[in-house]
Amino acid sequence: MQHEVLEQLAAKVAEVEVVSFDVFDTLFVRPLCDPEDLFDVVGKRFDIAEFRSLRRAAQTKAFQTMHANGLKEITLDGIYESFGKLPVDPALPRQTEYDLELALTMPNPELVDWFVQLAGSRRVVITSDMYLPQAFFEDLFAKHGLPKLPLFISSARNATKRDAGELFDIVAVEIGVTPDRILHIGDNELSDIRRAAERGLATFHYVDSRRTRLPARVSTPAASIAYGLPRSFPEKIEPQSFEALGFEIGGPAAFAFLHWIRQSAERDAIDLVLFMSRDGYVLKRIEERGDGGEFPRCEYFRSSRTALTLAATNETNFESRLPFLLSGAEELSPFELLERIGVAPPDDQVMQDIGLGPEVRLSDANIELFRSFLWSWRWEILKTCRIVRAGLHNYLQELGVADGMRIAVVDVGWNGTTQEAFDLALQGLYDIELFGYYLCLTDQPECNRRKKTLRMASLLSSESVGRGKVDQVYMNRVAVELYFSAPHAAVIGYDFDTSGRVHSVEDVGRGNTEGLGATAEAILRGIERYSAYASRVYGSVGVDPVPLEVVKPLLDFARSPSPEVRKLLSTVTNFDAWASSRNRAMRLDEYLN
Incomplete structure (x- = not known):
């Protein structure tokens, strides 16, 4: 949270005796675009296709029953008693919803440290409108090691903030202070601010900018979590930094791509996955952590289109x-x-x-x-080509490549030039079955030509996401490639040391490349943190991270990079070593569409 906002809060706290916190979307957040996306998870768990609409209808009926009985709040039990006929005992989805809420409701990283500090020095209470039972809140605070505080929960008190604000009256009476000596902090303009003010409380309207940036609606829980994860990530990441860029955009892209690679490798019975440098650097790192599930043998392949093309070049x-x-x-x-x-x-x-x-x-x-x-x-160039070819042969031997293997080479994209170069370079060296796995492949003629003779597949294609989205990603491909960079220079060939051992030759680029390594490290750090967190969250709620759903933040980025992202990318110069020159400096934002 911004320093000036904390200062405003501190000034407000200094004027009162008691501080009241709202829970959902204030003190706690869910890594979801919409809280009701959780209902889809419950429905999938029990194979009830229309569970979300059934759950909504049950809640509406529970409100009707509440009014008929002269009550002022619904309960979770009342909602599940209002369901019509279900293919399972309603107690089962009821408990699942409770458990998922407990798993997905996480301390708000913007407020929680300040909250704990405040609770150690001032009187603090919890005030929430919610149908979940009070036991849920006791479990929630205990789970996250937060202070045990007085709880004012609408479902337990038969009073709400939202309707007439009577819950605030109960707070004032039970804690023994006048309403004007209470500060209520919450996100809802009606229930937390207007109703509290009507009851005489001081108020602070908490606005979470991360929530306002979320899509209004997504199609699946997998996409909802992919977008919502940054809200609940418990560790500090500097906003509008390269690490944040890696976390919010590169993270979902790499996590989705890795899961798609695993699925493809299983389908194709791959013996060895070669993560092409530099595109595969972060993929190999997060694969080693186990974030993508069980993989066949994988290696980081220090090679490139340049090295492979040189290895396949001869006099003819x-x-x-x-x-x-x-x-x-x-x-x-x-x-x-x-x-x-x-x-x-x-x-x-x-x-x-x-x-x-x-x-x-x-x-x-x-x-x-x-x-x-x-x-x-050409004769001097061909000397280098022969050395590179010999080096490639030795290097592949070191990697355990053998005739008859099914090998997948992983590249970001875009038209299969690297795979074609590898296929040509392998001729006369190895007889293997070569597959190409890509984040995105275009519909350009050269790509379509290669698809006819090479085994090429991609997560993003015209078939999977539509031609328009593929074109958007391709037009902003240099920025996408930045998410899949590495803290080392581009490999352009191979050579041998005095002992005859092969080593890679790198091109550090031309012009000013200062800071590129640090930029790559920051982005990679953000991606790794996202991947580790996403792996935990998806696993904890039993949601399959469907690659085409998880990758959607990258598609949003490609459609329209924000002014803030463009400004950040403008600080990156000479990222593309192949096209870099001492005669000019190319800013990365100049490549953006």
Whole structure:
């Protein structure tokens, strides 16, 4: 919570003798978009398709019975007594609802520390309108180790805040102070603020900005939890930071992708999963924690499209590789063009003599000169390609790759170029069945061409989410790739040390890349924290984290990155090592649609 809000609260507390706290959406929160999403979990548990609407109808009937009997509040027992015929004993879903409420109701991280400190020095009470029994609140506070305080619960007192505010009168009488000496803190404008003020209490309207950002309605409990988790996360994450970005957007994306990979690997009877660097760095980390369930053997594959393309390049296909070598090279010098594939350039004087000194930059006007230069320098380039191919062979041996294996390579996307390069590089080395698992694949012609000959599958596709959403993700692909980065430079090839052991060669990029490692670490930290927390929460309530539901925060991000996110991303420069140049600085927000 913002410091100025705490100061306002402290000033209000100083003027009263007793502080009253509302419970739901104030002192406690649920990691859900809508509290009624919990009813869908109950319904699924008992295979009752329309349970949510049945539960609503039962609550309405309970209110009717309440009024007919001259009472002022409903109870959980009364709601379940109001159900019509159910395929199970109503006592079973009733207990399940109670247990789920207890599992999902968590201390509000914005208020709980201040609340505990306050309860140790001032008189504090709990005042809540709720049909759950008082025993629930006793269980809730005990579960989270919070102070045992006087409880004023509407279902136990037959009085409410919302209707006439009579529950506030009971509070004042029982604690023995006049209403004006009580401060009530709550989120509901009617029951917590207007009704309390009408009864003479001082009030503080608590507004949770995290709740206002939630979607009004989602289709499944899995999506509801994916969006709602940040509200209840008990640890501190600085708002509008890269760690927060990783937690709120990268976290759901990576968690969903990992579960989809596991399901795909099980379906395809995969022997070995290779998480491609750098895209697979965080996926391997959270897989090692067990956040994705039981996996086949997995390895972090220190490779890239660049390394694999070089490994598959030889004298016969070199000319066809020229478009790749020139791709994304606008404004690069000829020295930078070679640097990004790990090839030493000719002497400076030679480059000056052929009109390609360091001051020359690639453009449409001189692209043929650059092409001719690469062709004339092909034998040096091919030397590097042969070393890279030998290194790849040794590296795959170290990873335990063998003929006949079914291997899945994991990449973020977008058109299958890395998988195609790997498939070509494997020719003459290994006879394996290669699968490609992607976060997102496009409908571009080159991708569709590869799908005809390669085994390619993706979580996000036109078939799964629609062409429009795929296009949105692709247009903001550089920002999406940031969520799947790593705190090391891009791998561009392999070499051998003096003992003959293979090691990867990295491209640190050109221009100012200061802070990229720290940015990646912060995002990864946020993703890992989300994944660990999500794994606990989904497991505790027995909800399957359906990948296409959990990934939805990423789709929202791709549809319309917020001004705050754009501002944060504008501080990241030269993220794309392949296209980076000392001649310019590319801010990441410039890639956003």
